[in-house]
Amino acid sequence: MVCLQLSNRQSGYISPVIDLAKYALIGTLVVDVKEKGWVMIVEQIGASTIATVTETGQFARFIWRSAKSSVSSVFRGKTWPLVFTQMLIIGVKSVPVIMVTGAFVGMTLAFQAYDQLAGMGLGEHIGILINLSVVSELGPVLSAVMLSGRVGGALTAELGTMHVTEQIDAISSMGTDPVRYLVAPRILACLLLTPVLIVYADLMGSFGGYAISVWFFKINSQAYWQFTAYGVTLWDVMVGLTKGFFFGAAIAAISCYKGFNCKQGAQGVGQACTEAFVVSFIAILALDFAAAIISKSLYSIFYPIRSLI
Structure with missing residues (x-):
């Protein structure tokens, strides 16, 4: 071979x-x-x-x-001072951002909606569209998104730094539950204050839409509020505020979890902040979708269907 x-x-x-x-x-x-x-x-x-x-x-x-x-x-009376401290950080300092967001949402809706409504002869009905959209959907969702970026990132960074520097382990070694001491006050503060911040966003969105509709498009002021009162019910307001409780709890829980379980080093803390915002954003959208299905089902049971036009 x-x-x-x-x-x-x-x-x-x-x-x-x-x-x-x-x-x-x-x-x-x-x-x-x-x-x-x-x-x-x-x-x-x-x-x-x-x-x-x-x-x-x-x-x-x-x-x-x-x-x-x-x-x-x-x-527990000892927990409430910690909750009030977190309320100051989470709620009071977030008011300006939330108010600006709500105002621009209302003004943008007015600009986008007027031409379509005026073309059908329904320009004076613009208050229904603006306020119903803000109260039921855009106000709660955008407020929660802003909180997930501002508050959620801060919570993750703070707890992540404590985890990296072993401060959480030190709290555990002293016989204190870190979840009770660090997580519970933050969750309670977010849960209680998110609906309040949504109220600010709704009010600013309504007045922002009013400013553009009345001062720019010359809509009758009385007609704006009259159709708003006809189209926006107490049910719509309560649904939007109820969403706030779930949004706030989800933002705080996800942010605290990512902070407690972040990787070592500055890069790990930064990655945890990014993951917290992304997961919180997805959770907000999922909860909003679930709330829309549930609220629509309940509304059809307790209230008759009526036209807003």
């Missing part, structure tokens, strides 16, 4: 047997690479699934501990 190969090389002739052997070897390597590629894909899917399930379980356990601590903290 060796002599045959040497003679073939010298003569320039390639044996079909050797050629087939090469093709067989290449085919085996290609199949092996494909099999390894599928194995790697399956391994990645499995690892991602395990990590997601583990993360979900840890978050559910954290939520359960936080809920128990928050409920028990309501009846």
